[in-house]
Amino acid sequence: MSSTVDKGWMKCAHTSVQYIEGVRSFIEFVRKNGGGRTKFSCPCNSCKNGKGPLSLGEIDYRLVKNCVQLTYTTWRFHGEKSHKDKPRSDNVGVAVENVGIGVDNIGNSAENVEDFAENFNPACSVHENVGVHSRVHKDDGTSSSKKKRDFYERARETLYPSCPKEKTPLYAAIKLNNIKTQYGFSDNGVTALLELFNEFLPDGNTLPCKFHDVKKSIQELGMDYITYDACINDCILYWKDHASLVKCLVCQEPRYEKVFNDDRKITQVVCKMLRHFSLIKRLQRFYSIPWIAEAMYWHSRAQSDGNVMRHPVDPSAWKCADNFSLDFSKEPRNVTLGISTDGFNPNGCLGPSHSCCPVIICPYNLPPSLCMKREFAMLCLLISGPKVPGKDIDVYLQPLIEELIQLWNEGVITYDPFNKTDFLMRARLLWAIHDFPILGTLAGCVTYGYYACPTCGEGTVSEHLPFTKKICYMGHRRWLPAKHKYQDDKTIFSGGVEHGSAPWPLTGFQIQEIVANIRTKIGKGIQPSVASKLKRKRVPEGERC
Numbered sequence: 001m002s003s004t005v006d007k008g009w010m011k012c013a014h015t016s017v018q019y020i021e022g023v024r025s026f027i028e029f030v031r032k033n034g035g036g037r038t039k040f041s042c043p044c045n046s047c048k049n050g051k052g053p054l055s056l057g058e059i060d061y062r063l064v065k066n067c068v069q070l071t072y073t074t075w076r077f078h079g080e081k082s083h084k085d086k087p088r089s090d091n092v093g094v095a096v097e098n099v100g101i102g103v104d105n106i107g108n109s110a111e112n113v114e115d116f117a118e119n120f121n122p123a124c125s126v127h128e129n130v131g132v133h134s135r136v137h138k139d140d141g142t143s144s145s146k147k148k149r150d151f152y153e154r155a156r157e158t159l160y161p162s163c164p165k166e167k168t169p170l171y172a173a174i175k176l177n178n179i180k181t182q183y184g185f186s187d188n189g190v191t192a193l194l195e196l197f198n199e200f201l202p203d204g205n206t207l208p209c210k211f212h213d214v215k216k217s218i219q220e221l222g223m224d225y226i227t228y229d230a231c232i233n234d235c236i237l238y239w240k241d242h243a244s245l246v247k248c249l250v251c252q253e254p255r256y257e258k259v260f261n262d263d264r265k266i267t268q269v270v271c272k273m274l275r276h277f278s279l280i281k282r283l284q285r286f287y288s289i290p291w292i293a294e295a296m297y298w299h300s301r302a303q304s305d306g307n308v309m310r311h312p313v314d315p316s317a318w319k320c321a322d323n324f325s326l327d328f329s330k331e332p333r334n335v336t337l338g339i340s341t342d343g344f345n346p347n348g349c350l351g352p353s354h355s356c357c358p359v360i361i362c363p364y365n366l367p368p369s370l371c372m373k374r375e376f377a378m379l380c381l382l383i384s385g386p387k388v389p390g391k392d393i394d395v396y397l398q399p400l401i402e403e404l405i406q407l408w409n410e411g412v413i414t415y416d417p418f419n420k421t422d423f424l425m426r427a428r429l430l431w432a433i434h435d436f437p438i439l440g441t442l443a444g445c446v447t448y449g450y451y452a453c454p455t456c457g458e459g460t461v462s463e464h465l466p467f468t469k470k471i472c473y474m475g476h477r478r479w480l481p482a483k484h485k486y487q488d489d490k491t492i493f494s495g496g497v498e499h500g501s502a503p504w505p506l507t508g509f510q511i512q513e514i515v516a517n518i519r520t521k522i523g524k525g526i527q528p529s530v531a532s533k534l535k536r537k538r539v540p541e542g543e544r545c
Helices: 017-033 056-066 088-097 104-110 113-119 143-156 169-183 187-200 211-223 279-287 290-295 316-324 326-330 390-395 398-409 436-442 508-515
Strands: 226-230 256-260 266-270 272-276 335-341 355-363 378-385 412-416 421-425 427-433 461-465 470-474
Touching: 017 056, 143 169, 169 187, 169 211, 187 211, 272 398, 279 290, 279 355, 279 378, 279 398, 279 412, 279 421, 316 326, 316 427, 335 436, 378 398, 390 436, 398 427
Parallel strands: 335 427
Antiparallel strands: 226 272, 256 266, 272 378, 335 355, 355 378, 412 421, 461 470
16 A cells, blocks of 8 residues: 555655645545544654544644654554555554553454454464574464464454454454443443343354453453462462462461452452563564564664663663673664553542552663553553552562563574564563652662662761651762862851762672672561460469569
């Protein structure tokens, strides 16, 4: 389709007649190929497909005012297919995969999910026995590939015989899961709705009868996760050698608690839970889509400007990491990651107390217009429980750390459809993006007390204010240039002079030497509420010494 569209107007001045006519042709193209939608992302220089959705009239005004983004040569967000054999709906797998992060993506993806099932090649997923240097990717007839073929055949079936072709059971499952997440329906409520819909639909319909079948059909897209139980006091994770335990080894708290279910029957539920979404599978899914695989090369082709930081590839930290491991930097398809986490109460400030702590990974190989999009933010861990894990979050990071170690040391065989070759994909975690309190929990740095400054460390100048019972941090004039007038000013400051130089931040090797001999205690032990119950027996007066 791109060969029949004239895009020469994109390089003309935005005040020229040719550019204005080109904008009108672009709007007409979007109106014809937009799939019936009325709102789209804006491709102007200011928005760069990052804002929206906007109406076509607003997009027309912004394109004339701000010019069009010159690098947006394939209008994949506006109805143009990026490849002849791969329609734009190929990115459904990525957008739907992050069902835990954004609900809106599922609704948008469900409109094109049938095209995804028709054009997706089941052989794109890499079998574990495929060699690194194999050039042809063939279906080896394994049970996993047969299951995928059966799934894609079922995805093409219509909901009932006279139903339109685009309305399939997979489409209905994704839309229904979207509604359930958005409005907070229970599993039993969705099952009741499915039973009602089955009564209205004609005989022979393929709509699932239970919500369990809906989840199973969505999981076949590759969005499954593994659930691990955890101690209520964040002592241990019930996995590997501890998978069969029913009581914590540290605090002796039980693994399950007894509650009443919907049928008013006593049942056992876990006290705290961790959901693990595989990072390796999600990175391989990125490389299963050609245009995303091509975008993963951007960081190696980008022309950086020393005066402007537009992407993490521009500062010296990226180059320093490349020099640290030359073997890693030689392969541009290796992935550089950033981690972010925070905790919140899903019930709101006035709702019941509950903690939900997501751990999100972002790939920085992508260009600035894509790397921070919600579709590319990978939810890897979801920690759910009555309390925030706090400094014991490292207990829950064990599955993710294990994957990161595997990606760094060994790598994973991955198929690249852009170059049509297999390669050994490795990954590194280079940055952590979070607020100041999370710095103390995720990195183990002190963020409170007299030495709360992570830069100054033990050289932090602090003073306790007895009236307010708070700690005030001083010593800011050390960062001023030498012989600055404020260093000798006693009037507007604390009544004294302040000389000296600012402390240098600690290097990674210095931090490693400091924490090398630190001994930590896993878990919180027996809580005060439990210890208070262990009262001492009263001794009769006659038996006392």
